[in-house]
Amino acid sequence: MSFLPEAALDELKDLLGPKGFSMDSDVLAAHNAEARGKFEGHAEIILFPASTEEVAKAVAICAAHDIAIVPQGGNTGRCGGAVADSKQVLINLKRMNRVIEIDGRDFTATVEAGAILQNIQEAAEEQDLLFPLSLGAEGTCQIGGNLATNAGGLNVIRYGNARDLCLGLEVVLPDGTVWNGLSKLRKDNTGYDLRDLFIGAEGTLGIITKATLKLFAQPKHVATAWIAVPSPECAIDLLALARRHTGDAIAAFELISSFAHDLSVTYLKGLTRPLATKTNWHVLIELTSSRPKDDLEVLLVDLLAQAVEIGLATDATLAQSEAQRKNLWAIREGIPEAQGYEGGSIKHDVSVPVSKVAELLKRGMVRADALIPGIRPCPFGHVGDGNIHFNFSQPATMDKQAYLAQWESLNSVIHDIVAELGGSISAEHGIGQLKRDELALRADPVKMRLLKEIKKALDVQNRLNPDKVVSFKHPDH
Amino acid sequence: MSFLPEAALDELKDLLGPKGFSMDSDVLAAHNAEARGKFEGHAEIILFPASTEEVAKAVAICAAHDIAIVPQGGNTGRCGGAVADSKQVLINLKRMNRVIEIDGRDFTATVEAGAILQNIQEAAEEQDLLFPLSLGAEGTCQIGGNLATNAGGLNVIRYGNARDLCLGLEVVLPDGTVWNGLSKLRKDNTGYDLRDLFIGAEGTLGIITKATLKLFAQPKHVATAWIAVPSPECAIDLLALARRHTGDAIAAFELISSFAHDLSVTYLKGLTRPLATKTNWHVLIELTSSRPKDDLEVLLVDLLAQAVEIGLATDATLAQSEAQRKNLWAIREGIPEAQGYEGGSIKHDVSVPVSKVAELLKRGMVRADALIPGIRPCPFGHVGDGNIHFNFSQPATMDKQAYLAQWESLNSVIHDIVAELGGSISAEHGIGQLKRDELALRADPVKMRLLKEIKKALDVQNRLNPDKVVSFKHPDH
Secondary structure, three states, rough: OOOOOOOHHHHHHHHHHHHHEOOOOHHHHHHOOOOOOOOOOOOEEHHHHOOHHHHHHHHHHHHHHOOOOEEEEEOOOOOOEEEOOOOOOEEEEOOOOOOOEOOOOEEEEEEEEOEEEHHHHHHHHOEEEOOOOOOOOEEEEEEEHHHHHOOOEOOOHHHHHHHHEEEEEEEEEOOEEEEEOOOOOOOOOOOOOOOHHHOOOOOOOOOOEEEEEEOEEOOOOOEEEEEEOHHHHHHHHHHHHHHHHHOOOOEEEEEEEEEHHHHHHHHHOOOOOOOOOOEEEEEEEEEEEEEOOOHHHHHHHHHHHHHHHOOOOOEEEEEHHHHHHHHHHHHHHHHHHHOOOOEEEEOOOOOOHHHHHHHHHHHHEEEEEEOOOOEEEEEEEEEHEEEEEEEEEOOOOOOHHHHOOOOOHHHHHHHHHHHHOOOOOOOOOOOOOOOHHHHHHHHHHHHHHHHHHHHHOOOOOEEEEEOOOOOOOOOOO | OOOOOOOHHHHHHHHHHHEEEEHHHHHHHHHHHHOOOOOOOOOEEEEEEOHHHHHHHHHHHHHHOOEEEEEOOOOOOOOOOOOOOOOOOEEEEEOOOOOEEEEEOOOOOEEOOOOHHHHHHHHHHHHHHHOOOOOOOOOOHHHHHHHOOOOOOOOOOHHHHHHHHHEEEEEEOOOOEEEOOOOOOOOOOOOOOOEEEEEEEEOOOEEEEEEEEOEEOOOEEEEEEEEEEOOHHHHHHHHHHHHHHHHHOEEEEEEEEEEHHHHHHHOOOOOOOOOEEEEEEEEEEEEEEEEOOEEEEEEEEHHHHHHOOOOOOOOEEEOOOHHHHHHHHHHHHOOHHHHOOEEEEEOOEEOOHHHHHHHHHHHHHHHHHHHOOOOEEEEEHHHOOEEEEEEEEOOOOOOOOOOOOOEEEEEEEHHHHHHOOEEEEOOOOOOOOOOOHHHHHHOOOHHHHHHHHHHHHOOOOOOOOOOOOOOOOOOOO
16 A cells, blocks of 8 residues: 555554554645645645654654655745655654743844744744844745755845855754754854855755744834836845945845736735836835834935935935835835736746846846747846846737746746856745756756755765755766 | 976976976975964975966876875964975965956956955955955955855854855866866756865865955945943944844944953054053944945944943944044054053953853853963953954963963863854864864764765865865864
């Protein structure tokens, strides 16, 4: 009935009990499905361990029977990284969901890997502290998955990626050994940086079971503005000016094309256009401060006046209330939904140096149109991180399926430009299966050699999330 | 005449020319000596390559002749990490000292590994930008060494360690291959984090030849205060209060014992006592801001008033001029020199979680006195990073050499306490040879196994800085 020998099944059932083990098809269906539908898992067994010890023992049992394992968090990934085939065992960490400690002296949170991101944010906020990692899936994604994929999100310009927010990890290794690297230390130079090796490894080197995270003072003031800018070049120069002018106060700096802006205000209910004048490009900037007294509005108005004076901005409006602020963010965050009303959308998860964003957009629009005449670019996103969501809506009159059939061709065109500009084909979402073969083809062969050497060294039997990120089966240089 | 075959010597001479190759005993003497005198090198050949290509080819020549290599930067380390034996070739990067580019749009510096830290700071400052890494040796240390040892220094609380300030690296691998990981990207999730593996590896996995560094807005305002605090516990609570109160404005937060304070103001010329009242513990706090207009003094005065009100501070004074500010920093920075006038000093490079600093001091003072009655603790340093320079001056009447002979015994006592508190025996300076065997004995065996697996994977022949950090010869678990 199963690919697992009866002995292994019995061992796992004994170890984990009825709550920790399932072969139920409904349960499996939920965990085999990936949100975007590009990948479908076929796992026949899923484990829900309740402790690090259970993870470690389950991994050891699988190792003894030469069974491969796929770790899974909130299953909100999009690259097939947490998808298992029928001969692999899924290990989902959702029962390990405790926020173990919020420490107001060390400014740290210690959490189990299955803790929901939003629960960590809220636990910090209860003690007037901030855990700044913030992204669309925060209500369901798990911190273990965020760390395994080095998640980005909205506040990277100020606080960094998931990697930058982690002080220590506990990890179960491919043979079931536990590496206890939980740590609140801010300085520790005792050997190679194991922590950062597991962060971003997408569960291919070890299963993250606990983490110590950095917390920050909770912001007390916010100032938000919507700015009309003549061009992406101006947005980049405005960012540099803002960085110099506001110090470390920039919490978000988002570029929005007029097409994206128009879709949002047209299709989504209850949104108000921020500016009366028409413009091709918009910037949403937000400053925050945790000082008890501060006047960010003055700081922002000064910045905007200067920007207008030197021609980096043509118009701007400050949110005068929380409702106005929410309106600005709703325009920005509503873009993907609004795009849905305009037919098919082909998306990219790319980054380039901040200074190259304008060039990426320029070349990308020209070459996309050459591939699919009439294609409608809908770029928006984290220009402050060089990470534009370079989406393209289909030509108005084209058949949706015919358009979406061009997904990989368009990706290839954009990724070529990204390569020309020294960028990355995976800014936020990771490699998984989706970009594994493309990475092998595009990456520096020296880098690929190093990735494989590391995978071989730490997972000798290739038993932990095999064929994700790097594969020994697939062709490359 | 040399351990190197004539053929290899000729190849290296041909490759590097007279400026790039030396067997001169005076030249070698300077590079074989380590500042603190604990380690002495015996290299008979030193190479001074002028380019990455030359480093790569020199490494390949050495590899072909099975010769081990020791990379060296400014030779300011203290742990024997850049010290070579007579059968090893030293490669010093001082000719690769260019600041290649300061980029005011990307807020990056691209530099060769031999660039002097201070030159990078100055090049950034010329464009009104800040490279925040700052430490005692900055006038002579090289950025490649800073990165190889993940240097800390004064501004870690605000800007992080060297690791946190690096976006990309170029590295020559043990076989002479070049990994080009130079990058200005703020987001890049394409495979394992190679960059952070080479950072802090002390030249045992590769030779860093170039780096892309993060820059920040140059501070325009500074406010500095000297504060009398009742105890280290109060200093820790004051830090937490300051973090909440000032947001990200804290640039330095240093704890100074009264013994350390008294030595400085007694022995060093021209220094003024900041406070009239006597106190057991002092804090030096500095806020900075890069906003064009700001009032950090008001922010700091508010903080101090609150601290006094709730009993975390008993007295405080604000620097009212740059001269007063310099006086405060001279007291802090003069401590090691002043300690020299009181006889022998035994030092530690340890860290604990910030919240455990008080306990470290308490236990350390008691147990040190049990080992050496009358010993005079002289703790000071970066309490904001949990990184106290836990120095001990000799008992007033003890013979200096007899005291210094207890160096390792006292280290062992303090390191035991550090272990009890979840701390690190190397906060800033790394492992090198000095702490290699102690690390092997004290560290989690799982960690040691991983370190060795990584070293074996990336330096199969154990030819790059062998027996630093990890050794395959020495005993451990």
